[in-house]
Every structure is written in structure tokens, then in C-alpha cells.
Amino acid sequence: MNFKIISILILFLLLISFAVSAQYMEVALVSDVGGFKDSSYNQQLRNSLNKVAENLNLKTDYRESDLMTEYQDNLNYFAENNFDLIWGVGSTMEQAVKEAAQMYPETNFVLFDGIVEEENVMSLTFKRKEEAFLAGVVAALASDNAKVSFIGGQKTEKIGHYQLGFETGVKSVNSEIEIISRYVGSFNDFSAAKEISAELAAENVDLIFYAAGPSSRGIIETALENNIKLISLDAADIDLAPNNMVTAVLKNTDHLVKMLIENYSNDNYINEIKEFGLADNAFVLEQDQLSDMLSSEKRTKIEEYKQQFLAGEIEIPSAP
The missing domain is CATH 3.40.50.2300 (Response regulator)
Structure with a gap:
């Protein structure tokens, strides 16, 4: 009897553990050749994702690109590891994001300040x-x-x-x-x-x-x-x-990253080419x-x- 109770408790705890781990949203960011110490949008987006991760059940990972030829492999790495949302930065990554989106149609990609016309890509553009x-x-x-x-x-x-x-x-x-x-x-x-x-x-x-x-x-x-x-x-x-x-x-990366991550978590996320402006609080001095x-x-x-x-x-x- 005690053995059965212990077995049920173990199973129950395993189910809870699985449920908790399943709630993690996995978000990745691939830099362009500027890298994460560029004092610009690679660095800002990484900082903004880290801030969001502090308040949400979010797992983040990053890959820095030293060469443009590394974009594709870095994006593919995260797609192959089943990340929920994979970010790229800038127009120089458009072709790599497009190819990754076509190779992994079940994965969602975000391109910051660039445009890719694929059903699984959110393109953030600005007025x-x-x-x-x-x-x-x-x-x-x-x-x-x-x-x-x-x-x-x-x-x-x-x-x-x-x-x-x-x-x-x-x-x-x-x-x-x-x-x-x-x-x-x-x-x-x-x-x-x-x-x-x-x-x-x-x-x-x-x-x-x-x-x-x-x-x-x-x-x-x-x-x-x-x-x-x-x-x-x-x-x-x-x-x-x-x-x-x-x-x-x-660009107000703190606001935009938080909004998109929350929308994704709340099933209020749409892959589209979206142009952001002052009414969206998209810019800061x-x-x-x-x-x-x-x-x-x-x-x-x-x-x-x-x-x-x-x-x-x-x-x-x-x-x-």
C-alpha cells in the first residue's frame, strides 16, 4: 500500500515538473556582424530580452555572428533545437531568415528592422x-x-x-x-x-x-x-x-520586445509585416x-x- 502511494506521488511530481518545464518559452537572438557589444541594436535587443526574462518564464539563448556567412547556421541551430521564437537583426539578415523560415515552417522567426515575406516571420519595420x-x-x-x-x-x-x-x-x-x-x-x-x-x-x-x-x-x-x-x-x-x-x-526595444513576447505567451501573436511608429511608443530619445x-x-x-x-x-x- 505504501509502495503504491509513493509511486503515485512520484508520478504526480513528475507530471507537475513536466508541466512547469513545458511552460518555458524559449527565445533566441542571433546578432548581425556588429555583435553584442556594438552599443546598438544587437546589444539593446539582448538587454531587452534579458529584462523580459526576469519577469516571465522565459529561457533565452544567443549566438553572435562574426561573419555574414554565419547567419544561416546560427538561425538553423536554434530552429533545430525547437526554440519558440528566433530573432534576427537588420536587413543584412533578410535572406538568411527567409531561408531558415522556409526550412523550418513550424518555427516562428522575428526580424528586427527588416522585411521577410514568409508566413512564419514577424517583420518589425519602422516609420x-x-x-x-x-x-x-x-x-x-x-x-x-x-x-x-x-x-x-x-x-x-x-x-x-x-x-x-x-x-x-x-x-x-x-x-x-x-x-x-x-x-x-x-x-x-x-x-x-x-x-x-x-x-x-x-x-x-x-x-x-x-x-x-x-x-x-x-x-x-x-x-x-x-x-x-x-x-x-x-x-x-x-x-x-x-x-x-x-x-x-x-527604437524602443524594451517596449517592443516585451509586447511581442507577451503577445506570443497570450496567443495574441500574428506573424506579419508590422510598421511601428510614435503611436506604438516605438521610439525613444x-x-x-x-x-x-x-x-x-x-x-x-x-x-x-x-x-x-x-x-x-x-x-x-x-x-x-
Whole structure:
């Protein structure tokens, strides 16, 4: 009799243990070649997943990619180990995520800031105009000379959205501010970016917002030489020019990761191409740097203009 009771108790405990372990959600993140110490989105996403894991029954694992050729193997590794949700980062991973999704149709993938049209992929994209709108508001409040600039890499539709949003943000604060928008012609031409930004410095531009890829290093060097203020889209740039960078406009990874993980846990998750904007709380300003560079009164103004945009009182044009 005692043996039977003990056997039943053991079986009961095993069932409970299995049920608890089955509740674990397994989430993986594969970095792009920037790695997890890039002070950018690889690192931010890893930190955001770790924060979510502290509050949910979540198991996380990570694989760092040193080469683009490693993307596929890293994604496949997690799929073969039956992870529930596998994240990739950026447009350079689009092909690898697409192939992994086709090879493992029962596995769910998330691509951050890229697009893959597969039924088992959630593509997180962003409304660049609205992201740049915040930069424009900050620029107008931070400029002393009432003369600011946007510098893009190549003149593409996506980069053009940054220009439109920035110009709208600036003019919504002060329609008298002069805006000079320029393009490098390449995302990898340091010399051309340095030359263009030097020309802007000679024209008394005192703040530059840029979306120019690696060419941005030329802009930053000019800013250091000419005491020009900067607004970036990459938190890593703050360390390159801490006395010049007003802030960086960032994707709100803490909020987005938490929302998607919770939606998945609650069976409220849909694989789709989803574009996130200000109404989704998708963007944040790097607050530590902003607090050093802008007064509390002006920081309050930023939120006021954001709320005006959300209320429909400010509109960003669809084209130049």
C-alpha cells in the first residue's frame, strides 16, 4: 500500500515538473556582424530580452555572428533545437531568415528592422518619418543659429523619409529656422561626408542630423573640429562625440520586445509585416545625453510636440 502511494506521488511530481518545464518559452537572438557589444541594436535587443526574462518564464539563448556567412547556421541551430521564437537583426539578415523560415515552417522567426515575406516571420519595420520628426523637434530646440542640416547617405526613398520627418519636426517648432538637406551619394564615403559637413559648417550650420551609415564618421569628425551639434540614429555614436551629440533617436526595444513576447505567451501573436511608429511608443530619445545637453523646459517641449503630432495637429507630408 505504501509502495503504491509513493509511486503515485512520484508520478504526480513528475507530471507537475513536466508541466512547469513545458511552460518555458524559449527565445533566441542571433546578432548581425556588429555583435553584442556594438552599443546598438544587437546589444539593446539582448538587454531587452534579458529584462523580459526576469519577469516571465522565459529561457533565452544567443549566438553572435562574426561573419555574414554565419547567419544561416546560427538561425538553423536554434530552429533545430525547437526554440519558440528566433530573432534576427537588420536587413543584412533578410535572406538568411527567409531561408531558415522556409526550412523550418513550424518555427516562428522575428526580424528586427527588416522585411521577410514568409508566413512564419514577424517583420518589425519602422516609420522613419516619425522617428526623424523627433530629431527635428530636438534640433529646433537645440540650435542657437537657427540654421540646421540633414545629411543622408544615398538619396533613396527610405532615407528621404528621414529628411521629410526631420524638416517637419524643425518647422513645427520654428518655421523661421533654415534647413539645408544634403546627400553624400554613398553610405561608405568618409571623405565626401567630411567635405559636405565642412561646407555646412562654413555656412554657419550649428546642428546636423544624419542618416549616412559608415560615412557618418566624416560628419562626426567635422563636428568635433567645428563645434557642431549632432543628432544620431545610433547610440554608439555618443561615445565618439559626447560633447557634440545632443541625443540619439532610438527604437524602443524594451517596449517592443516585451509586447511581442507577451503577445506570443497570450496567443495574441500574428506573424506579419508590422510598421511601428510614435503611436506604438516605438521610439525613444537617449535620455542621459539629452539631459546633459538640453534644459528640462526644452525636454518638456519635445513631449508637447510629440503629443501634437499624435493628436493630428502636425502632419508629415508624403513627398517633398
